Structures are given as C-alpha cells and as structure tokens.
Amino acid sequence: MPEGHLIHHxxxxxxxxxxxxxxxxSSPQRRFAAxxxxxxxxxxxxxxxxxxxxxxxxxxxxxxxxLGQQGTFLWFPSPAPDPxxxxxLRLAAETGAAxxxxxxxxRLGPRRLRDAIVASLGPDPLREDADVELVRARFASxxxxxxxxxxxxxxxxxxxxxIRTEALFLDGLDPSMPAAALDxxxxxxxxxxxxxIMERSAVDGRIVTADGVGRDARFVYKRETCxxxxxxxxxxxxGGRRMYRCPKEQPAWVxxxxxxx
DNA sequence: ATAATATGGTGAT
DNA sequence: TCACCCTATTATC
Numbered sequence: 001m002p003e004g005h006l007i008h009h010x011x012x013x014x015x016x017x018x019x020x021x022x023x024x025x026s027s028p029q030r031r032f033a034a035x036x037x038x039x040x041x042x043x044x045x046x047x048x049x050x051x052x053x054x055x056x057x058x059x060x061x062x063x064x065x066x067l068g069q070q071g072t073f074l075w076f077p078s079p080a081p082d083p084x085x086x087x088x089l090r091l092a093a094e095t096g097a098a099x100x101x102x103x104x105x106x107r108l109g110p111r112r113l114r115d116a117i118v119a120s121l122g123p124d125p126l127r128e129d130a131d132v133e134l135v136r137a138r139f140a141s142x143x144x145x146x147x148x149x150x151x152x153x154x155x156x157x158x159x160x161x162x163i164r165t166e167a168l169f170l171d172g173l174d175p176s177m178p179a180a181a182l183d184x185x186x187x188x189x190x191x192x193x194x195x196x197i198m199e200r201s202a203v204d205g206r207i208v209t210a211d212g213v214g215r216d217a218r219f220v221y222k223r224e225t226c227x228x229x230x231x232x233x234x235x236x237x238x239g240g241r242r243m244y245r246c247p248k249e250q251p252a253w254v255x256x257x258x259x260x261x
Numbered sequence: 262a263t264a265a266t267a268t269g270g271t272g273a274t
Numbered sequence: 275t276c277a278c279c280c281t282a283t284t285a286t287c
Contacts, residue, residue, distance in 0.1 A: 003268050052269075069269045070281045086280070102279050104270060153270090162268045207268070214284065221268085222284095241269095263287075274276080 002067035004051050004158020005201035008126050010073045011049035012202070014056070014091070014098055017075070019044050021093035023058070028087040035108035036089065039063070044091070048114070051121045051157025055114045056091070062114050063089070068104025121157040125195045126202060136187055139179040146182060147175030148239030159194060163201075165221045165243045166209040167193045168250065175238045175245055177253035220244040 023044045027036040042058040049055075056063040067073070080097035083090050089100040100106060107113075122138065123130040138155045139146075149155055150164040159167075168175050170193050171186070182190070201207045210219050210227055219227045226233055226246035234245045 006268080066270070067281095068271085068279065069267055070279055071269090072281055074281095088279095102281050104279060151269095160268050165268095263285105265285080266283085267281105268283105269279105271278090272276100273278100 002052060002069070002071060003160030003163050003198075003201075003207065004049070004124060004126055005163070005198045005207065006205065007052050007054050007067070007158070008049045008198075008202040009205045010098075011047045011054060013075055014047040017077075017095045018056075018091055018093050018098060019047050021095065024090075024092040026083075026090045026092070028083045028085055028090060032089050032106055032108075035063075038108060044093075049124075050114075050118050050127065051124050051153055052160070053117055053121070053157075055117075057111065057114075060111055062109055062111050064105060064107050064109060064113055064117065065089075065100060065103055066105035068102070071103035072101050074099045074101065121153055122155040124157040125191065126158060126198050132191055135191070136184070139182055139187060142179040144179060145176045145238050146173060146179045147243055149179040151239045151241065156194075158198065161241050161243065162207050162218070162221050163194065163197055165245075166207070166218055167197060169219045169244075169246060170197075170209065172250055174250050174253040175236065175243055181253065181256075219249075220246050 021044060022041055025036045025040045027033040039058045039061050045057045047056050052066060054065040075096060075098055077096040078094060080092060083099050086101055087099045088103060088106050091098045123135050135156055142149050147164060147168060150159050171190050197209060210217055215223050220233050221244050223233050226249060229248050231246050231248040234247055235242055236245060
C-alpha cells in the first residue's frame with residue numbers, strides 16, 4: 001500500500017475534503033494528544049505530498065506523517081462513525097473525517113520541518129517540480145544496482161518495492177545492472193514508465209501495472225511465473241529487499257568490458 | 262471464517 | 275541487526 005502514489009492519493013483527497021476548513025483535531029489513541037490539542041480548531045492551509053511523506057500545514061505548524069509499512073489513512077464522508085480506539089490522529093470537518101492508524105511517523109513541528117525533510121529527498125516523479133536532469137545525473141554517477149538506486153529516497157522519492165519491480169520489468173531491465181550503465185534513451189524511458197505507473201496508481205489509490213486481480217494485477221511482483229511469457233520468476237535480493245525478475249523479459253546485463261574479445 | 266504477509270523507515274541495541 | 279507499528283490485503287481452509 002504505502003508507496004508514493006498512495007501518499008499523493010491521500011493528499012488529493014484531503015486537499016479536496018479538508019483543506020480550507022477549520023479542523024477538529026484529536027487523538028483517540030492519545031499518543032498524539034498533546035500535539036492534537038495544540039492545533040485543534042485551526043485552519044488547514046494546505047496538504048502536501050513529497051515522496052512517501054505527507055504534510056498538513058496549520059498556520060505556522062506542520063503535521064508530518066510517514067505511513068511506514070502498515071500505516072493507513074481512512075476516509076469517512078459525513079457523518080463519520082466514532083473513531084476506533086487505535087486511531088492516532090483524526091482530522092474532522094463538516095465534510096468528513098480522516099483517521100490515521102499505525103503510522104511510523106506522526107509529529108508536529110514548525111513549518112521548517114517540512115523543508116528539512118524535503119531537502120533530504122530526491123525529486124518525486126509525481127510532482128510538477130521534479131528535476132529529471134538531477135536524477136539522470138545521480139544515476140550516471142551511481143554504480144550500485146539500478147534496483148537498489150530506485151529505492152534510495154535521496155536519489156528519487158516515492159518509489160517502493162512494487163513500483164521498482166514492475167517498472168524494471170516493463171522496461172526489460174535487469175535489476176542488478178549498475179545505474180550508471182543506463183544510457184540516456186533508456187533512462188528517459190524508465191522515467192516515463194515510473195511516472196506513468198505512479199500517476200495512474202495515484203488516481204486509482206492502488207498500484208496498477210497489469211489488468212487483473214490479486215497477483216494477476218502485476219507482471220512479476222510476488223508471482224511464480226511471468227504474466228507475459230510464463231517463464232519461472234527469479235527472486236533476488238536487491239538493495240536489501242526481495243524483488244522479482246523474469247529472466248526472459250529482463251535478460252541479464254553483461255558488462256561491456258566482457259563483450260569484446 | 263482464519264491466518265500469513267509486507268507496497269518502510271526509524272531508533273534501540 | 276532487530277523490534278516496532280497493529281493495518282488492509284491476499285491466500286487458504
């Protein structure tokens with residue numbers, strides 16, 4: 001669930017349903033109670049997504065949320081039911097209520113907190129202000145496997161395990177290929193693929209690569225056989241996380257130095 | 262119905 | 275290196 005597409009999906013929902021209103025802020029679970037009291041009743045100025053980070057700005061304050069692996073934001077149009085006891089943060093207006101559950105980060109800070117977080121992140125393909133040239137330059141000087149670089153949030157913000165896996169499949173790239181070995185046309189195509197997957201997934205609220213349900217909604221992620229050609233899918237660990245590769249659709253990268261002789 | 266799993270990143274050890 | 279967060283989704287019975 002929580003890759004960058006979902007954060008943008010949530011931001012769009014909250015922008016439409018909560019921004020511009022005075023918000024009743026509470027913490028049924030109590031772990032955010034003091035902070036909630038500080039901003040309770042204040043005007044929500046804007047909601048912003050950057051990579052996997054979410055920011056709600058209330059005047060000089062900003063609420064910073066990272067969903068981690070299990071975190072989720074539920075949305076209830078009015079009349080919203082009573083929040084379950086596990087709800088860390090509820091943001092409620094006359095239009096509806098958003099309940100935050102099981103985040104890895106939920107904290108209140110000054111506005112500059114957002115700037116500090118953003119400064120640690122690479123460009124986000126889902127943002128208009130994304131600097132593609134900067135990402136291309138970072139790739140060109142990075143000899144780590146491309147599968148690992150795609151997960152590095154300081155290079156590129158918002159891509160997670162499913163999106164990196166499916167994007168590399170769609171572009172026929174071996175995850176273990178060094179990022180620096182990617183030529184310009186293939187980099188540009190990969191950027192376009194990432195942007196397309198993420199934008200469509202941000203609209204739908206779930207990752208969409210292939211048409212289908214469950215595992216059949218993906219080409220290789222969590223599959224035993226390739227959805228396109230039926231070949232047996234490999235499961236290498238790249239960048240510390242398990243990923244999936246079709247050996248036929250994603251032929252092994254061979255170092256140019258070994259080709260000549 | 263019930264159970265296994267992880268589409269992260271942090272902070273403790 | 276590991277525990278944590280305690281969810282929705284998916285698979286299985």
